[in-house]
Amino acid sequence: MSDDESLPAGVERRAIGGRDRLATRGEPVYGEPTDGGWRAWDAGRSKLGAMLELGLDTGLSGGESVLYLGAANGTTVSHVADFCGPTYAVEFAPRPARDLLDACEPRENLFPLLKDARRPETYAHVVESGLDVVVQDVATRGQAAVAADNARFLAPDGRLLLAVKARSEDVAADPDAVFESVRAELGGTYELLDEARLDRFHADHLGIVARPKTTE
Numbered sequence: 001m002s003d004d005e006s007l008p009a010g011v012e013r014r015a016i017g018g019r020d021r022l023a024t025r026g027e028p029v030y031g032e033p034t035d036g037g038w039r040a041w042d043a044g045r046s047k048l049g050a051m052l053e054l055g056l057d058t059g060l061s062g063g064e065s066v067l068y069l070g071a072a073n074g075t076t077v078s079h080v081a082d083f084c085g086p087t088y089a090v091e092f093a094p095r096p097a098r099d100l101l102d103a104c105e106p107r108e109n110l111f112p113l114l115k116d117a118r119r120p121e122t123y124a125h126v127v128e129s130g131l132d133v134v135v136q137d138v139a140t141r142g143q144a145a146v147a148a149d150n151a152r153f154l155a156p157d158g159r160l161l162l163a164v165k166a167r168s169e170d171v172a173a174d175p176d177a178v179f180e181s182v183r184a185e186l187g188g189t190y191e192l193l194d195e196a197r198l199d200r201f202h203a204d205h206l207g208i209v210a211r212p213k214t215t216e
Helices: 047-053 075-083 094-104 143-153 175-186
Strands: 011-016 019-025 038-040 066-069 087-091 110-114 131-136 154-165 190-197 205-212
Touching (some): 019 047, 047 075, 047 154, 047 205, 075 087, 075 094, 087 094, 094 110, 131 143, 143 154, 143 175, 154 175, 175 190
Parallel strands (some): 066 087, 066 131, 087 110
Antiparallel strands (some): 011 019, 190 205
């Protein structure tokens, strides 16, 4: 167990399976190693896990209300729900959404939504406004536009935790050029607070922490 103060409450570094790992307490979801109710959080399968491993200042402290865009089969969002408050999990594809339902079953605070993150108006009647965090991990063009469209759900001091996938924007473009373009587009809606390349765990990905720009 570790007292790493950079980690939110409910996330610890623990010796599981013979090595030091991030971990949360909850029911296993994807065959991850466990120890005494704690489950290893595999940063190689989770962009948010990679952001925490790399020490980004996510602003997470534990207990936050969360909108998670691109929940897939629940690998990362299940860890988020282990240490956060109400967590809305948006996933567009029916097949992974079925697996997501299994991850939600033992987590009363995890709410699955079979919706398209590019159309937030379709879940605006379900997701509360004034949320603490939006986590975005979607494989689509226009990732900055998705983040801008979903800013409506964030509190003024909320956080966007965005994993930018360069190859989803343009498979042939230089990732650095893609990241610069995304930064520029995000700048219309968000103030960028921290960032790091995630290549140690995920090739051609950039992790970004941002907050909504305040209107004068």
